[in-house]
Amino acid sequence: MKKKEFILDHYQIDDFFKPIRSKRDVIILLMKSIKLMLIGDITPIKEPSGHMYLIVSKMSRLFYVKKDKYFTIGFPFKVINNENRLEFYSSFNELKIDNQITSNVLALFPNKIFDLEIFFEDLYCQSESLRVLITSLITYEDGYIRYDCDPERKNGRLHPLNHYDLFYSSNTTFKLGLNKSLDIEKMIDCLSIETECHFIE
Template sequence: MKEFKVNMTRRFVQLASEIIRTKNDIIMLLLEAIPLLSFGEIVERPDNNYIVLRVDKMKRLFFVIDDKIYSFNFPFNVDVLPEVKNPVIYDSMTDLEITGVNHAVITTTFQEIFNGEENQGILDLDSDVMRILESFEQQPNKDQIWQILKKLLVFESGYLRYDYDVKLENGRLHPLHHLDINYTTGNTFKVGINNTINCVDFIDILDTGTNCYYISK
């Protein structure tokens, strides 16, 4: 099992506080988290707002901020090098490391293509993506970058959020403590829980290597 914790920057706290409504929101948050994990200070005891990358049978990012914790799938692989605390993040399909340069190209291309809009059909994007990738100087990994972008568009996010929601609490209709499953309006639903939970508890709920939790009336 590998676990990496890093404190959020002030800018990332603002980004992570925004409501997730689309797959594009998930992808952008994932892309923003990678430089913090690759180049930020890995800590044992993080501050109030932090990110956890957990890699074992599951690979997930966890975001701990204010009165909520949320998580989604991490679609890349991780290596640990001797004497280096930060994870080396790479794509197993292309074997391409998500270095600073590759990350910048992936992020810029994604932003230019989608610009906040929901995903188009992947086949329709081929010429547009390659046109943008050709504009980068000294970018020999165009095909690999496009493969990674396609992977991001289709990966299953497995989004789950824990909320301690004093503002909108409404008995059993909107419990004070609850889990939000999925993020789009048509698919999300809540599961009430009796007590507050911390990040360790939240990770345990999602950990397939530990005992299951039960839902009961």
Template sequence: MKSSFQIEINQGSLKTFFPEERIKDKYKIIEILLEACRTLLYSPKAEKIRAKTKIIVNIDKMNRLFFVSELKIYSIAFPFNISYDENNTSISYKNIIDIDSLAITNVLSIIKNPIFNSEHCLESVEPIIDIEAEHKINYWTLIRELILLEDGYIRYDKDEKGYQAALEKMQQHRHPLNHIDIFYTNHVSFKLGLEKEYLEADLIDTLDSNTDCKYLKIAVDSSSASKKTKRK
């Protein structure tokens, strides 16, 4: 079912969705995704809102959440089924497990349990076994899906502080004022510089496979071009 709506991020949830530390692992992505589901369950929805901080839900061929603030916009995949009307919202995983407040709390307690991150596999399953035994729900199926999820993380930044620091070192093209970060771990992340500020509509359009593709403009190095001409 095609769907698009927006909800406001209140002040109490800002640090959850826009943490001070950089997002750098899958567990943080899972936490943000599940807390976003909790917000979706209980917040009023509108086709468009004027709030400066908000979540945009886009369900179509592209199933994504967009988290919007004044200087940052990022997006992750939304792997769940969602249905809603004026009085009720429901979210589920493949219509098998309800993603309700209890499920969200239980899954987060599992992945944040130090034992779950044990180097020994038999120890790491203990938090799952304990909660599944108490609630008679197969949480492992959901947790496995979230861990294996291709989360599709992408972020737009208007980073004046980082740009000025790079400019002082004459390295402004390594950290442009407006840029997109692809992926989140250090060994694979990279930036794409932008010539102007990006709006949420721009990022949504860039990621929407139902709209025309964007093209990268490749700058030609004049010195390299000159050398190639001489070789001919």
């Protein structure tokens, strides 16, 4: 499988485009994305608000797309297309990532203030396979990159209209200005290791 598209409604856009500030946010997004892909396109969305693309080739990434904003994270799972139904497996212990597993992972990262001590207590009570999965997700390289066209906060060369935001923690994030707008296919091409490199000039 090279590329699979999923249409997002405005509720999913609001959920998937919440700010990412930590690995916890990335893990939650991954689990919610897998839930969406497991369900598939059961009911057509009359007024799509955006798209999600799963691209698995020499790179493995999820791309999230809405007007004037795209972002991507690495996808750390093996993907099998079984009679047009996607199946996901951990690259670390071959655990099948189904709806139950995604729910178990999400339960460890509740939408409230994150308490590390409680997290490790809860993790200790899980099965060994789930502990291995969680540990691998905490340590995997997520490769977060976001493209913005941001007229509201445009500020010359300090905050260019069109730019990439690289990384998400306050200690490492930075912007890379662009001279023109960027479509999603250009961003995918830029990140692909199967096409020619792009240059910063």
